[in-house]
Amino acid sequence: MRALQYRSIGAPPEVVEIDTPEPGPGQVRLRVTAAGLCHSDSFLMSLPEEQYIYGLPLTLGHEGAGVVDKLGEGVTGVAVGDSVAVYGPWGCGRCHECAQGRENYCRNAAALGIAPPGLGAPGAMADYLIVDDARHLVPLGDLDPVESVSLTDAGLTPYHAIASSLGKLRPGSTAVVIGVGGLGHVAVQILRAVSAATVIALDTDPEKLALASEVGAHHALVSDSSAIERIRSLTDDHGADAVFDFVGATPTLEIARAVVATDGDIQIVGIGGGVLPTGFFSTPFGATVRAPYWGTRSELIEVLQLALSGHLRVHVETFSLDDAPEAYRRLHDGTIRGRAVVIP
Template sequence: MKALQYVEIGQPPRVMEVEKPTPGPGEILLKVTAAGACHSDEFVMGLPEEAYVYGLPLTLGHEGAGIVDEVGAGVTAVQVGDSVAVYGPWGCGVCPACAKGQENYCHVAAERGIVPPGLGAPGAMAEYMLVDNQRHLVPLGDLDPVENVSLTDAGLTPYHAIKPSLPALVPGAVAVVIGSGGLGHIGIQILRAMSPATVVALDVSDEKLQLAKDVGAHHAFRSDESAVEKVRALNGGRGATAVFDFVGIEPTTALAAKLTHPDSEIVIVGVGAGAVPVGIFTLPWETKARAPYWGSRSELFEVLDLARAGLIHVETERFSLDDAPKAYERMHAGTLRGRAVIVP
């Protein structure tokens, strides 16, 4: 079968011929219907050799959906022919975090070598994908897999980041989204669907700012020093109650720190080297900073229910498996509108 693999450090991924997997006990083989491309893939492929830990060759794709093609012994939760999405942050399944469905925070995954698909295990950018356990599958039902596969990360990650902040996002509050690309444009929709706050998008790209407006941002400003005054002007100089940074580099985290008010929150979601200082004489009093990762299994059900209700959608551009390397070229160039989805 064909698979898009990262084969050589520092080189673009290539479409390769690999052996079709066979499910063992407890495993499920999916005929892939869609796989999402993510900036995390680009981050992984940009690592120098001494920092790269994901193994080679690596079949990419941590956002996956498919039709159940075969099941191993003991699998009872899904049947051949079911349309499913893959919950990506695999854990041990039995530690305290996993018992709550928070496999994204599994206590022992690292020490036991448990890795997500596309980030160590073979991913979804292939004609077939092996899933290790039925608990990692969520029914898609009548949701279009191509239009919704990216919700398994690009929807789940912002949902997990935003949900704890919702009690503070009351009428009159301002929520800022920095970076309105693949994750950010869904984060904007989640905020609009679940809070009465004024939603402000910041980006350096006019195209991304237009996308932010198209999906519901109340305001969209250039992500520079002028944004501080513009955001503060929206509520009499107070500033943002919550800032969600979907970029996570030093300029954006520094900007986030300038946007907040006392008892506010900064949530760094983007995979970058940025950070915010936390101390008595740094951020406004009682300002909190979080760096969440992915999301829980139960939250993925909630995200898909938001999509079924028509409250969120993913802007997608489709690529065949043969053209999948071009999706990453477009991502690197910053010319994608929303998410790239690979359709084998």
């Protein structure tokens, strides 16, 4: 089969021919129908050799959807021909967090060598994908896999962050979304669907600000030195009850710190390398700073239900597997509008 692999530190990924995998006991093989690209992949491929821990060669793709193609011994709960999405943050399945479906916070995954597809285990940028357990598959129903595959990360990750701040997003509240690219434009839609908050979107790219307005942002502002004053003005100097930073760089975290309200939330979702000091004389009284990771299995089901009900739509650009290296180049350059999806 064909697969897109990261094979050498610092080199671009390559499309290669490898053996088609066979499912072992308890495993499921999917014929991949769609695989999403993510900035996490670019981050991974930018790491120097001394920091890279994901193994080589690595088949990329932690956002995956497919049709069940073959079952390993003992598998129940899914059938050949089922159209499914893959829940990516695999855990041990036995600890307290996993028992709640919170495998994104599994206590044992690192020690046991359990890694997500595309982030240590072979990923979805291939003709076929082995999924370690049927519990990591969620039925897609009538959803188009190409349009919905990105929801497994670009939908689930913002949903998880927003869900933990919903108590702050009452009528009359304000939410700020910093960075309205692949995850941020989905976050705007989720906020509009599940909360009564006024949504303010920030970005430096006019195209992305236009997209934010298209998908429901009440205000779309350029993320520059004037943004803090504008947000303060829009909130009668109260500030934002929740700030979701999908960039995570030092300048955007400074904006988050400057605009969050007393007792508000800052959710640092982006992996831009910034660090935000918190405490007295840094953040307002009662403000919470959190770095959430991915989301839970039950939250993925809820995200897909939002899509089924028409409240959520990912704007995608599609690429063939042969064109996937070019898609990653465009992702790195910031010229993808919404999310990039590879169709093997």
